[in-house]
Amino acid sequence: MSTPTGFMEYKRQLPADRTPEERIQDWEEFHKHLSEDELRTQGARCMDCGTPYCHTGMDMEGGTFGCPVHNLIPEWNNLVYRSQWREALDRLHKTNNFPEFTGRVCPAPCEGSCTVGLIGQPVTIKTIEQAIIDKGFEEGWVVPTPPEKRTGKKVAVVGSGPAGLAAAAQLNKAGHSVVVYERADRVGGLLVYGIPTMKLDKNVVQRRVDLLEAEGIQFVTNTEIGKDIPAQQLVDEYDAVVLCGGATKPREFNIEGSELKGVHYAMDFLNGTIKSYLDNGLEDGEYLSAKGKDVIVIGGGDTGSDCVATSLRHGCSSVTQFGTHAKAPLERDPIANPWPQFPNVYTLDYAQEEAKAIFGEDPREFSIMTTKFVGDEEGNLKELHTIQIERIVDETGRKIYQPVPGTERVFPAQMALIAIGFDGPEQEIAQQLSLETDRRSNIKARYGKYVTNTDKVFAAGDMRRGQSLVVWAIHEGREAAREVDKYLMGSTVLA
Incomplete structure (x- = not known):
């Protein structure tokens, strides 16, 4: 505990952001930073709450609460309060391989479960987390730590997103020789192609990849398992295979006119922009441009919001975001959405904040369906x-959406971006290895064990659980590595 009364003495403070008008002119990260004194004060707000739900990481009645990687949040809050930054970094790395990623892109379910949030504003956990790891890099404390000895076992990891990188890091730590296969031209999976640069600077990703390489992990890019290399070849050549290929198959949206020019899937739009920006600062024009267009984004989640922000940076004429969900309440519903679940309340994400600043209103349309x-x-x-x-609830008890007669509308648009989620992983690997899948086409592997029905083959992250958060992917990658280590060695040195 930092100080017993800190949560009563100090108010929650978040770092300021660059103004929307300024930040849509570039592709740089938009968050500013708190000073060390301000961070110490925020650490002091962490209370002696007895049972800290912030690091539990559990599902409850369809909602998640707490940190899935079980970050030791009260401990490093206290260490920051006492200016013991090096020790705080050690505690942070104990549970999270990549806090520089989660500190930037995680929606912070930990804060939704903060006990202080019951009576006021929660501790600024995510801000402190990012500050700890950023200071660690600035001070030169984050250095390669290759294993002292090798086990002689070889492991292939398919996919270099957060689950794949976490699994690789842990398996390498245990002394196994790890090769990570990535079909894209850059290492990082959705951390590179999937999350825009203004939310996660790709130099931050490459910095960690360089560290992992220095620790002995080998990365093979531009190589798709199941196409460039048969999946069975990995099973034959390695002692274990960990599948972390993500849930990348877009959910189809086949309605009248979906074949028209100007209708695109969100990831084609986002990834084309990211690649062109990284390759040559968008000079090649090899991306779907929203410049001068009325853009409609179909989908109310994070991917849809990223499409809004990217369209603004392209210079769109207007942008509107559709969601089938109703507008969230201003305050948490204590019955349907109780603490310590993440609070479902009305907020403006960074993209909606930008659109409102430019066009004068929240760009979202709620409870709407494209016909x-x-x-x-x-x-x-x-x-x-x-x-x-x-x-509504139909006669069988199912919750379904029903059109409201007389509410038809027409929206002008020259570009429509489909951001309605994903239908699980692509199926080539599953078919080639005869892997069992669940009803959503995800690779079937029991949570906590991660082993599939095929010998030597494990699965983790979105490829196993379906589309989810970066922090859940890191958690599953770490846990899968532990199970692989047990499989290879009979016991494990991994937590």
Whole structure:
């Protein structure tokens, strides 16, 4: 505990952001930073709450609460308060291989479960986490730590996203020789291609990849398992294989007019922009541009918000984001959304904040469904037709969406971006290795064990659990590594 009354004496403080008008002019991270004195004060707000739900990481009635990697949050808050930054870094790395990623892109379920949040504003956990790891790099405390000896065992990891990198880091720590296969031209999976640079600077990702390479992990890019290399070849050549390929198959959206020019899947839009920016600062024009267009983003989640922010930076004429969900309440519903679940309340994400600053209002339309796309005589998208919907319980007890008659509308649009989620992993590897899948086509492997029905093959992250958070992927990658180590050695040195 830092100071017994800190949560009563000090108010929650977040770092300021660059103004929306300024930050949409570039692709740089938009958060500023608190001073060390301000961070110490925020650490002092962490109370002696007896049972700190912030680091539990559990599911409760369909909602998640606490940190999935079980970060030792009260401990490093106290250490920051006492200016013991090196010790805070050690405690942070004990549970999280990549706090520089989660400190930037995690929605912070830990803060939703903070005990102080019951009576006021929660501790600024995520801000402190990022400050600890950033200071660690600045001070030169984060250095390669290769294992002292090798076990002679070889492990292949498929996919270099957060689950794959976490599994590789832990397996390498245990002394195994690890090769990570990535089909893209850069290492990082969705950390590179999937999350825009203004949320996660790709130099931050490369900095960690360089460390992992220096510790002995080998990365093979531009190589897709199941196509460039048969999946069975990995099983034959390695002592274990860990599948962390993510849930990358986009959910189809086949309605009238979906074949029109101007209708695109969100990840094609986002990834093209990211690659072009990293390759040559968008000079090659090899991306889907929203410049001068009325853009409609179909999907109310994080990917949809990233499409909004990217469209603004392209210079769109307007941008609107559709969601089938109703507008969230201003305050947490104590019955449907009780503490310590993450609070489902109305907020403006960074992208909506930017759109509101530029166009004068929240860009989101709630409880809305697109009924068809309409094009011009040349096959170019010109407008979307919609209807409002309401959620009801049908005669079988299912919750379904029902159109509301008389609420039809037409939106002009020259670009529509489909951001309605993913239908699990692509299936080539599963088919080649005869892997069992669940009803959502995810690789079937029991949580906590991660072993599939095929000998030597394990699965973790979104490829196993479906689309989820970066922090859950790191958690599963770490746990899968522990199970692989047990499989290879009969016992494990990994926590």
